[in-house]
Amino acid sequence: MLREGRDSYWKEKAASVIEKRAEPGTLYDAKALEDARKGAKQWEEKVLGPWMKTGGGAGAERQTASGIPLKPMYTPADVKDADYAAEGFPGVFPYIRGVYPDMYRGRTWTMRMFSGYGAPEDTNARLKLLLGHGETGLSVAFDMPTLYGYDCDHERAHGEVGRCGVNVSSLRDMEVIFAGIPLDKVSTSMTINAPATVLTCMYAGVARKQKVPVAGLRGTVQADMLKEYIAQKEWVYPPEAHLRLVRDLMLYCTREMPLWNYISISGYHIREAGSSAVQELAFTLADGFGYVELGKEAGLKVGEFAPRLSFFFNSTMDFFEEIAKFRAARRIWATVLKEKYGVTDKRSLLMRFHTQTSGASLTWQQPLNNIVRTAIEGLAAVLGGTQSLHTNSYDEAWALPTEQAVQVALRTQQVIAEETGVPNVIDPLGGSYYVEWLTEQMEEEAYKYFERIEAAGGLLKAVKSGYLQREIAENSYRLSRRVEEGEDNIVGVNKYAVQEKEPIDTLKIDFKAQRSQVERLEKVKRERDRAKVGRALGSLRRAFESEDVNSIYPMMESVMSYATLGEIVSVGREVWGTYKEPQIL
Amino acid sequence: MPKMGRSTRKIRILVAKPGLDGHDRGVLVLARAFRDAGMEVIYIGLLPSPEEVAQMAVDEDVDVVALSLLNGAHMTAFPKVKKRLDALGGKRIAVVGGGIIPDEDKPKLMKLGITGLFGPGSSLQEIVEHVRGRVERERRRD
Structure with a gap:
């Protein structure tokens, strides 16, 4: 799945789900299924049909949010392959x-x-x-x-x-x-x-x-x-x-x-x-x-x-x-x-x-x-x-x-x-x-x-x-x-909308956090052992550069020496570069 | 010559998220809606700085920059884009914005000439009309 190279497994599984659905399982016997199927058909013709003629609304096409088409009602015939055991x-x-x-x-x-x-x-x-x-x-x-x-x-x-x-x-x-x-x-x-x-x-x-x-x-x-x-x-x-x-x-x-x-x-x-x-x-x-x-x-x-x-x-x-x-x-x-x-x-x-x-x-x-x-x-x-x-x-x-x-x-x-x-x-x-x-x-x-x-x-x-x-x-x-287009409705947005005003109190975040965080960071940088930080980040870089070394150990040492998040992440930026996403539009 | 073309050509619009904000659902929907409305859409992908957005708008000679941020940083990032645009000679480029923008922030942004300020659930049609209106006003001014 992760790398290139086709594996027929996935295709076969999709087919087997479909195939399985065609087979009766153990939950219903053939007669019960036949009765359910007939019953549903009769219901559609004799009950639902006439009802619709009087103006009932069950006939419109419906689907799930994913777009899977839906019937008006489901019966054992729709799950005939159910295998309870x-x-x-x-x-x-x-x-x-x-x-x-x-x-x-x-x-x-x-x-x-x-x-x-x-x-x-x-x-x-x-x-x-x-x-x-x-x-x-x-x-x-x-x-x-x-x-x-x-x-x-x-x-x-x-x-x-x-x-x-x-x-x-x-x-x-x-x-x-x-x-x-x-x-x-x-x-x-x-x-x-x-x-x-x-x-x-x-x-x-x-x-x-x-x-x-x-x-x-x-x-x-x-x-x-x-x-x-x-x-x-x-x-x-x-x-x-x-x-x-x-x-x-x-x-x-x-x-x-x-x-x-x-x-x-x-x-x-x-x-x-x-x-x-x-x-x-x-x-x-x-x-x-x-x-x-x-x-x-x-x-x-x-x-x-x-x-x-x-x-x-x-x-x-x-x-x-x-x-x-x-x-x-x-x-x-x-x-x-x-x-x-x-x-x-x-x-x-x-x-x-x-x-x-x-x-x-x-x-x-x-x-x-x-x-x-x-x-x-x-x-x-x-x-x-x-x-x-x-x-x-x-x-x-x-x-x-x-x-x-x-x-x-x-x-x-x-x-x-x-x-x-x-x-x-x-x-x-x-x-x-x-x-x-x-x-x-x-x-x-x-x-x-x-x-x-x-x-x-x-x-x-x-x-x-x-x-x-x-x-x-x-x-x-x-x-x-x-x-x-109004095919899907969202209450209060495209249906039952009213003139909005800000009706609730919301959490306000000021710039205090920015100031206090920068102050704390400066203090951390002043008080830490700079030589220790340098050594830890150096071994982290060597670990990043070598595919076979586990980088978490030197990363732990870097963290414990109060190397900052930005410093640690930057080592990786220097080794691996950054990423530009593919064109999506 | 470019000036004449500018007043009659298709609307060129740059859609951008000028900050550390990966929530691109809205911006991608809008880009498609602008495209379906007959505009030429330029989307520069995620994580440009406000300065890069302004530079791109000028380089691409767009009529409009549409900004979207859902990370609460609009009061810093939107004005930065506008300021940089002005400095680069892009005063006539209209700037519209959207995202989660509290009512109290709106007058400050409007005063800078950043309009629209559409919130979640806004109709695509309404946004498209607003962009067209802004461009027409700018073009009449030429």
């Missing part, structure tokens, strides 16, 4: 009904609210507030300079420090973010990609200072560089260089930080960039297979690292398509790892994923309506069997969220967990003719995309040629046109 149980291959035998009956999902803004002190206060409100896992957002590997005093950082997340320029900032938060008691997710190796070293550095054993650290860095080129577009170096850093991180963590999830394979941003549910599913899983191949190339056994790969999906407004997407994702991952990559270790087959409700679905208009959207999207994620969930705040089309808005968002998932009864039964939509049919559709469409990616020369080439980016941009334009 082979697919019917949670915690059992191929895990379509969930990765754990007890799912939320044992423990509800982790409520993990993404947060971070301003200076490290601001974020430290927000994290403590969330822990105080019953949040069970931390999740840190970084600002743009940090995401692109620039220090707060760099010219490119001007005006951007602390605006979309917290600024981190050196280990000192991480010490402040986690001050008073014992790292052996929490798990922390950090949404960081291009400089993920540096931030992992910094987190480990804070642990060392807190005297917490690094081997016991629990958490996640995103480090999914493939999706950066595909969708989020926060890269520094060319793809080969970033993949090499990911490889180093895989090797390092396998040895030193065995509980650290060092790649969170992310469909979230692929979806936010304008892809369909099908594209999100296919491109994310293709990335996942890419990392499996990368780990194998590095000499690791799949069973050694696959349990540390986790996924991150979007949940947006086409309720059933989202649920079908989550179910299909689990089945494809387990199936392909077993069949194609020969994995036997059970933990490697489990697709564990985090979900965030869709930021792009939030409207700037009538922002309180976003609470409703988030509740529906959060419910879809839970019905889809997510392991953790971030629910967006209603004011996020305007600004980073206020404390009040974050609290409503957290309460939204607490209401789903505590009041709805949904967690009581595992995969409650399993067996729905529609959901089961749609799950198979998603699966089939994903395999077709895998084959197209192979035909485009493999994942790396498809990324560098801009093929995947153009596929997403086309879909995004299609969606915008549909709203523009």
Whole structure:
């Protein structure tokens, strides 16, 4: 999948999903299926038809958000290949009904609210507030300079420090973010990609200072560089260089930080960039297979690292398509790892994923309506069997969220967990003719995309040629046109719109963070041992220049000597250069 | 000669995100919408500095620069583009903008001649019309 070289596996899988659908499975006998088919036909002719003549509206063409055409109703005839014994149980291959035998009956999902803004002190206060409100896992957002590997005093950082997340320029900032938060008691997710190796070293550095054993650290860095080129577009170096850093991180963590999830394979941003549910599913899983191949190339056994790969999906407004997407994702991952990559270790087959409700679905208009959207999207994620969930705040089309808005968002998932009864039964939509049919559709469409990616020369080439980016941009334009033409409606935007005025209080971020961050950075630079920094960065450069050395060890030394994020990332810029994206338009 | 051509030719528009902001969904949709509306669209890709955007606008002899930022840095980046454009002799190039722009920021940007300031969910048609209107006004001034 990652490199060039056709593999007929993907094509055969797509064909076998279609073939399988033509065959009756074990759940229904021939007569029951025939009765269902006849019954549906009769219903259409004798009940629906006459009803429509009286002016009923079921006749209009409908489709899912991905464009899959829909019938008015589904019956056993649409899922005739269902094979209950082979697919019917949670915690059992191929895990379509969930990765754990007890799912939320044992423990509800982790409520993990993404947060971070301003200076490290601001974020430290927000994290403590969330822990105080019953949040069970931390999740840190970084600002743009940090995401692109620039220090707060760099010219490119001007005006951007602390605006979309917290600024981190050196280990000192991480010490402040986690001050008073014992790292052996929490798990922390950090949404960081291009400089993920540096931030992992910094987190480990804070642990060392807190005297917490690094081997016991629990958490996640995103480090999914493939999706950066595909969708989020926060890269520094060319793809080969970033993949090499990911490889180093895989090797390092396998040895030193065995509980650290060092790649969170992310469909979230692929979806936010304008892809369909099908594209999100296919491109994310293709990335996942890419990392499996990368780990194998590095000499690791799949069973050694696959349990540390986790996924991150979007949940947006086409309720059933989202649920079908989550179910299909689990089945494809387990199936392909077993069949194609020969994995036997059970933990490697489990697709564990985090979900965030869709930021792009939030409207700037009538922002309180976003609470409703988030509740529906959060419910879809839970019905889809997510392991953790971030629910967006209603004011996020305007600004980073206020404390009040974050609290409503957290309460939204607490209401789903505590009041709805949904967690009581595992995969409650399993067996729905529609959901089961749609799950198979998603699966089939994903395999077709895998084959197209192979035909485009493999994942790396498809990324560098801009093929995947153009596929997403086309879909995004299609969606915008549909709203523009009124084929899709968004409440408060192209339907039920009112004259807007700024109706809510939003979080204002001033330039204080920029000033205080630059001051702190200057102090760090004054007080550190310059010779030590120089030596550490020198060995980091030698590691970068040699393909076979693991660069994380000298990077850790650089971080501990208070070399800054910008200094460390710049060493790579000098060795590998920067990246210019392909033409997408 | 170029001046005559300029007043009757197809609208040339540069779409750009002048900063550390990879959120290109909106800008790519807009680029397609401008193209479908018959404009010549130049998209310079991600991560140019405001100064590079201004330079490119002048080099490419465009009628309009359309700026988009979703990272909250518009109050720094948009004025920088405009200032640099003016310094490079590109005063007649119209500057329009969009993104997540709070109401309180709008008067300051408008005063600099940066108009539109479209937020999320704006109609593509409305944005296209605004760009056409700005260009027509500039052309009448010639």
